[in-house]
Amino acid sequence: MTTDFQLPAIDYQAISPLLILFGVACLGVLVEAFVPRPARRRVQLGMALVGVLAALGAVVLLAGTNVVTAGGSVTVDGPALFMQGALLAFGVVALLLIGERRVEPGGAFVAQPAITVGSEADQRQASAPGATEVFPLAMFSLGGMALFIAASDLLTMFIALELLSLPLYLMCALARRHRLISQEAAVKYFLLGAYASGFFLFGVVLAYGYAGSVDLAAIHAAVDTSQMNPALLYAALALIVMGLLFKTAAAPFHVWAPDVYQGAPTPITAFMAACTKVAAFGALLRVTYVAFERLAWDWLPVIGVIAVLTMLVGAVLAVTQTDLKRLLAYSSIANAGFVLVGVLAVGRTGASSAMFYLVAYGFAVLGAFAVISLVRDREGETTHLSRWAGLGRRSPLVAGVFTVVMLALAGIPLTGGFTAKFAVFSAALEVGEGWLVIAGVVSSVIIAFPYLRVVVMMWLSEPSESTATMVAPGLLTGTALGIGALAVVGLGVVPGPVLDLAHDAALFLR
Amino acid sequence: MSVLLAQGVEVTAGEAWTFWLLAPIAVIGALGMVLARNAVHSALWLVLTMLALGVFYVVQSAPFLGLVQVVVYTGAIMMLFLFVLMLVGRDAADSLIETLRGQRAAAVLVGGGLAALLATGTYRWLEGTPAAGLAEANAEHGGNTEGLANLLFSRWVLGFELTGALLIVAALGALMLTHIVREPGERLSQPEQMRARFAPGNYPAPKPGPGVFATSSSNTTPAKLPDGTASPRSISPILPIRELTAAEAADKETER
């Protein structure tokens, strides 16, 4: 027996947010097993909220930490903490939406997803209380995302990628209404996601072949010192970035997004749109800035083309959409392009602008999906644009919130969207990437059209028989809406503190 | 064994022989897996590839990995695949209709292109790279298994633990998507079924067949009991009892 075994030093405080998230998730699984059914939802929601808030608190306490720990698996640095904080804030809002049961009897989730769609048993469970397993799943996913941002080697990053994706695939299949579309979305997401993971893993292997290590820092060092053929590294970079861009829904890896956004239960769509984007861009930033920074001149043009393509595809296709969830899906694609512009402005300003953009976009999109979950008819949510005509006259308050959110997404001044776009474009200009800015501005103009069309339809059309009704938001959705709207306006009016915070945080630890 | 012990930079003849014997088999297995029409055959081809890979690992001084590959992948995972395939049905060959026009040609072209690019690329990029071998790594902790354990529980301890979390998610998901909670009383247990069978109002004995008193071979015609009355039990409850017309009911002169 060998006795030379040494446990690695683990800075438990530095990884406490992760531990809290995973711990609560595991507890949630136990709750499913041992707590009686009627009490589960309250216990789960309470535990999840407390857990995420505690993790958020831990992140705040960690501010300023710069440490690599857990045997070199986790890097806790400024960007990681900033984005973990954003992620957890979005997580709170998304959990509020997930926990909502006022708007629809039983909540947005089906009670027993195993029951065949359309069967007698399915009709019987039409208004049964929804599955509470979503809470632990969401917590696992959040934990995976938090780790994804902070992973300091590609293998841990891969595990985190799986850990954040698997629950998402599952949660996509749990919609209460339109279950077949929901299950189809889950299968599509799962299959394409599996391919993307495969690409990522291939890339990791090639990177290991080049650098002899999967550590991001070691790869960075090996760029200068390795004797291997650099083509190996380019292939690795291409495959890894492909896997990451899939998660961010950048063109041409975006095709899953509209179907999945439309099919998934709306709270999960909100969760995906806000949180997954942060996580994916966090990892992308870390990989490109930490491991492949010395190759920046090689990957800048390629990812630049992808960014332009993403913005234009998202913007142009958003114009043609008649379904609000699909519209927001294409908008999320376009927004991924805008964030990419920030990423491409390699440097502290670029990172901080991208991070700020993610925060502004996340709150806006959470608010948008919160409103979508409220507009309903007998069949459930009505997402067709024509049904929204005249909603502004019927329920001005919520329609007002939606208007603010839409304006923010369109990038109108005095909203978070404007500040964010401004930050991203100025960062790109600073490093001389003018062509990206031109493409960005053009697509901003294009994509403003569908947003404003919704606003115009809501306020300037007469309500007709086909106009859907707006359900009064319950406490949870109301809170979510309030947070979203306040954040959007706040980031537009006084962006200073968050911008400064992002700027202070935007230094990667290598 | 000589292969097992042969490490270092030199690739021994045994290792080379094993590789060149098994590599084509592995590739053929992979191709067969993609091309086989029958799902079970597909799975079997994959088993072949996995076995070949397992042998490669063993030959490259990673016996633990190689055998775990066999136990876990071919033993458990592919067995689960087969289990599901067999449940689905043995003739479940894929439909060959293309839903997207030209998709197959495009898939062959693009997939083949990517494979060729990566294969030739890795070959060219790695050509002439000296083999490091695992001898040094294996010797460090007194063996392959020990070395692996050391890595798993020190450098990669977080990833190891999180793989556990991943498995929890997978188990939870499998349970959610397949398990239907049965309310108590929804499905009768065997004793309950027996009790119900013998409860008053139920008739536990076999139902009367048409028997020798049948007047017609139609299964909508009730059997006649010896006293001449019709037994409604002899026909399925979903079939309407057929009234015999006077002509049908009339004496057919066959009784004598």
Next chain:
Amino acid sequence: MLSQAPTLADFGHDTWWVIIIKVLAAFVFGVVMTLLGVWFERRMIGWMQVRPGPNRAGPFGLLQTLADGLKMAFKEDLRPRGSDRLVFLIAPCISAVCALTALAVIPFGPIVSIFGERTPLQVTDVPVAVLVLLAVSALSVYGVVLGGWASGSPYPLLGGLRASAQMISYEVTMGLAVVTVFMLAGSMSTSEIVAAQASNPELSIGGATLAVPGWYVLLLLPTFVIFAISAVGETNRLPFDLPEAESELVAGFMTEYSSLKFALFMLSEYIHMVVASAVITTLFLAGWRAPWPVSVWDGANQGWWPLLWFMGKVVLVMFVFVWLRATLPRLRYDQFMRLGWKVLIPLALGWVLVLGGTRVAQVSDLSRSEQLWLGGAVAAVLLLAVLFWPARRQPSRPSPAEQVAARPPGSFPLPPLDLQVPPSPQARRAVAAKRTAASGRSEAEPAVKRPLEGRAGTDPEGGEQDG
């Protein structure tokens, strides 16, 4: 004495003809043990069922299996029309090959000299030999599963399905069980596990040191029990022979097989039993090492003698296999799965945890008394948990008489529960005939009617039964 025990370094140096001899010997061992094993099983079961068993061909019927095998070879080889040609052929081969391969890593004895060459009495050994055994047993199930599938008929398919589910369930248990053996032996190689059981660990109880036999059947009794149960499950033997359950599935996966292919399945089944016995012997009964009274003699563990001890132990374990078959009825499928997943796996996991905790406590800096305190605390917690575990209250069963009394009127008629059989109708008729002759009226009628009285009236079709 220990110099005779091979270590891993002793393998891989044989000359080519020694290798061939050893491989052939292992093969012949497998086949001969099958021939003898079938005979042994039939004779033993016959003995337990108080009948002679096969006793015609050869002395004590020893050649019966050989005769059966020859007969099998001359039978027509049938292949069902719906079968999958190639897979149908491969399946029995996979079974047989895998079963035989497992013999390669079984240590039959210490280092011996064969025509002047000193070599361990074992075909080969690798650092992960026990994993080889697990892998081979995992692969051999492919034979059963594919045989069931390729036959193209329902009963074999069901047999194959059961086999695959059974393998997945019991392979996990088996793997978890052997983990404890690895923990104690510090190795996965079979020869080193045997060597590790040679040492007698000293146990100090209240100051007095006591040398405990190093056999893992004693040190790791829970592992042994779990492993033995899952080994029976893995070999598809009664009471776990669900893949071929003849009362449910005709002959399960081999229903459609005949002639030599069937013979191959039979062969692999018995080799499996032999291998399972040999593995249990190796892992828990100290392999070829002599048992206690013999081990006093110095030469017991040297030369060719250990082969005898090994064979003795293998036959002993095989006897238990046969004994189980003669004694126990087959489990229902769901009971079998429940046993695997809800009893054996948690048990194996818990035992790994306990053993791991003990090991950690041993190597940690805790003092003796602290260790005792810790162990005592854990034991106390477990004891309390067991004592205060909410017991499921068994509802008291009413007696048969009460149950009968509780039946609502109109229930189906019951035969008399007190086993007082009513007089035979023939006897009655004779009495009745006499009475009629005497008084012209039968009185036996009401006595017969009484047990049937209950159902008259409420059953709308009561008339039907009475005719």
